Amino acid sequence: MSPRVSSRSSRTSVLRTRAAVLATGLGVSVALGAGVAAAATPAAATTATVVHTQAAAAKKAASWIDPVKNYKLSAGFAQAGARWQTTHSGQDFAVPSGTNVMAAHGGTVVKAGGNGAGDGPAYGNAIVIRHGNGTYSQYAHLSRIDVRIGQIVRTGQHIALSGNTGNSTGPHLHFEIRTTPNYGSAIDPVAFLHSKGVKV
Numbered sequence: 001m002s003p004r005v006s007s008r009s010s011r012t013s014v015l016r017t018r019a020a021v022l023a024t025g026l027g028v029s030v031a032l033g034a035g036v037a038a039a040a041t042p043a044a045a046t047t048a049t050v051v052h053t054q055a056a057a058a059k060k061a062a063s064w065i066d067p068v069k070n071y072k073l074s075a076g077f078a079q080a081g082a083r084w085q086t087t088h089s090g091q092d093f094a095v096p097s098g099t100n101v102m103a104a105h106g107g108t109v110v111k112a113g114g115n116g117a118g119d120g121p122a123y124g125n126a127i128v129i130r131h132g133n134g135t136y137s138q139y140a141h142l143s144r145i146d147v148r149i150g151q152i153v154r155t156g157q158h159i160a161l162s163g164n165t166g167n168s169t170g171p172h173l174h175f176e177i178r179t180t181p182n183y184g185s186a187i188d189p190v191a192f193l194h195s196k197g198v199k200v
Helices: 003-062 189-195
Strands: 091-094 100-102 107-113 125-130 136-145 158-162 173-178
Touching: 107 136, 125 158, 173 189
Parallel strands: none
Antiparallel strands: 091 173, 100 158, 107 125, 125 136, 136 158, 136 173
């Protein structure tokens, strides 16, 4: 064989070797890329789960709830009667004394105490919570108050026990939604809760 043919044959062999190495490297890169993509999938799923959980928690924190469970509605908003100076200023939830009373929405306690927390003896022991959306919720006729003025509460947090204090003809929770912390600014609490998706 002539030296020229041998040389050409050697070059072809070297080129084939380089091509094989390059193809192998490319295959490894593709395989690694697929592995990285496969490894990224659980991480992406985990991130999506965390984001979904956070969004659900934020929605729950932003939502409103009934202030008590297992109740019967009694006196309603704007109901007339001899028991009230003008008309009824809230919605009564008939429950036994000692029933868990919860914050209907997160906020800051601005009133808490006897004598209607400053709104008068008819309310008995009462609490008023200021909410971030410019509304206030009031809870009255309580047998026990378990929060203090200035305390931040979250939606559904225990704040008191229902009772029969003040101008009350039986154990219940008197609940108001107000536009200020004070008596005289109440709006229909059932219509308000309905607007927030709460079925009362």
